Amino acid sequence: MTEYIALQDEALLALLANNDNRAFETLYQRHAAALYAHAYKKFPVPHLLEDMLQDIFITLYKKRAALTEIKNLSAYLHGALRNRILNELRNSLLHQQHHQHLPIEKIAETANTYDYKLLEKRFAAALDKLTERSREVFLLSRRDHLSNKEIAQRLGISVKAVEKHMGKSLQVMRQEFKDYGLLLAISVILYQ
16 A cells, blocks of 8 residues: 555546545545544544544545545545534534424524533533632633732642733633634623
8 A cells, every 4th residue: 555655636536437436545644634633623522523534434435436526635625524514513403493493583692602612511621620719710710700919818839820821821821722822712702
């Protein structure tokens, strides 16, 4: 299979169009993990993502004879996965609406609630990455709106220690919410 790994996607698609299963396996190995990792950041539902990926590659295999026109397979696969995720979200919202007899105006509200719940889960995960003291300092600052001096007095630590804990906390939060915008995400969560 070594020679297949060296081939570009276009060449592998041409081989796949001629029913070459090794070309298909190479394409799957080349793209599946990256697709999953990218999508998981925005749609962290492993079992659904795995099913969607499987469906995308099954569709790729079924349409193998017609895919030689694709110039950028990675972009094609990312687009297909994005569309599957959007369809899943839409179907989920429609399903909820049908079973809860929500008026149509509530669908947008349900989408916002879903987004909020995802943000809330990420925020809880980010808080779990902090030490107990850093978490306490962060919440006193951002949730309770205390100044560094007030936090230091309340916790019996120096202002420098408060600044150190806030620096660590913000570093973790920035990393966790790099796709969302830190200030927006935290404000939505803390002020909901």
